[in-house]
Amino acid sequence: MSPLLSEITPALRTFLDTSGAPTPFVVVDVDVVERLYRELCSVLPAARALFAVKANPAEPIIRRLAALGSGFDVASPAEIDLCLAAGAEPSVISYGNTIKKSADIAYAIERGVRTFTIDSPEELAKIAALTDEAEICVRLWHDCGGADWPLSRKFGTGPAQCERLIRSALAHGFTAGMSFHVGSQQRSPHAWDTPLRTVGAIRSSLRADGFDLSFVNLGGGFPGSYTDPVAPIADYGREISDSVARWVGTDMPLFMEPGRYLVADAGVLRAEVVLVSQRDIDERRWVYLDCGVFHGLAETLDEAIAYRVRASGGSGPLTSVVLAGPTCDSMDILYDKNDVRLPSDLSEGDHVEFLSAGAYTTTYSSVGFNGIAPLAEHYVNAD
Ligand SMILES: Cc1ncc(COP(=O)(O)O)c(C=O)c1O
Numbered sequence: 001m002s003p004l005l006s007e008i009t010p011a012l013r014t015f016l017d018t019s020g021a022p023t024p025f026v027v028v029d030v031d032v033v034e035r036l037y038r039e040l041c042s043v044l045p046a047a048r049a050l051f052a053v054k055a056n057p058a059e060p061i062i063r064r065l066a067a068l069g070s071g072f073d074v075a076s077p078a079e080i081d082l083c084l085a086a087g088a089e090p091s092v093i094s095y096g097n098t099i100k101k102s103a104d105i106a107y108a109i110e111r112g113v114r115t116f117t118i119d120s121p122e123e124l125a126k127i128a129a130l131t132d133e134a135e136i137c138v139r140l141w142h143d144c145g146g147a148d149w150p151l152s153r154k155f156g157t158g159p160a161q162c163e164r165l166i167r168s169a170l171a172h173g174f175t176a177g178m179s180f181h182v183g184s185q186q187r188s189p190h191a192w193d194t195p196l197r198t199v200g201a202i203r204s205s206l207r208a209d210g211f212d213l214s215f216v217n218l219g220g221g222f223p224g225s226y227t228d229p230v231a232p233i234a235d236y237g238r239e240i241s242d243s244v245a246r247w248v249g250t251d252m253p254l255f256m257e258p259g260r261y262l263v264a265d266a267g268v269l270r271a272e273v274v275l276v277s278q279r280d281i282d283e284r285r286w287v288y289l290d291c292g293v294f295h296g297l298a299e300t301l302d303e304a305i306a307y308r309v310r311a312s313g314g315s316g317p318l319t320s321v322v323l324a325g326p327t328c329d330s331m332d333i334l335y336d337k338n339d340v341r342l343p344s345d346l347s348e349g350d351h352v353e354f355l356s357a358g359a360y361t362t363t364y365s366s367v368g369f370n371g372i373a374p375l376a377e378h379y380v381n382a383d
Pocket of ligand 1: 097183185
């Protein structure tokens, strides 16, 4: 965790103290996004960053990152348009979703995007039917062990099929690289070693036949600062650089796709207490907020992401509570097993803040479940 960024910045504090904005909302400090971008690039200088837009597609963030020279990992035509409108060149936009409609691939090609991720021959065939000029990124499967928010099973394929796909892409006249994702909120800086070893073996096999990879994309997984501690980002940079040198070679162009790392610690989510109840079915108090699983806090499902939760109302001793959202859905429980402690005199109207909530909150909010409006968003230090 970056000590500088692990708490609420003065600009965020001023907003929280003075804006009077109705809850629930997320407020993001765009200067913090820039600091995190610079920090990550400095610990992994060999890798070009492609911000994973899905983590927070807000225009002030995309614009700031585009101005800093970041590229972008996008999942849809709408995200392509967002990046182009913010000044990004199509050549630095990578269409990283392995599941794309042909019409969406065509849309991307029309706008100059050339890099497409695939993990199946069927997806390669869709691209080959539309263009002769693509850069194909073949995604290697990873079990995502050590990650709090795994991305396994749905994406990637095994080493043998990866190599076959690369050879097919090259035979079609495309260039080809490889990617993998070690799982989001990856808590082991060593997690990149095994996939890089596999990438190195595939590279050697290709080179034996006079071919080569044109790049390796290290994916995302760099962590935000939640309750469970994480290693300093410099450890990630050092471990990954060592593994690249050991298995792949330092001559290989590298990309990375940070999402969470660049935006999580830049944001705070504020919710309001709707009800504190003591029912005879439970020894603990239940604290119900005006924001829950369906309004931005989806990553609390299975209690996967353990936000640091602070009350700004109440002054009594901290006691254990069950924290829940406001909807008529029993999935809408944020923390039951995780030990969240809030002041004993917390009551309706008090505020509760979720730190490091700048990633995967606004876009995970439903548009009107139970008639509740989507999570509001605000940006400070925006250009
Ligand atoms: C293809 C791809 N790249 C990068 C990311 C960003 O991952 P993270 O937020 O863990 O950095 C994701 C997240 O889902 C992804 O799907």
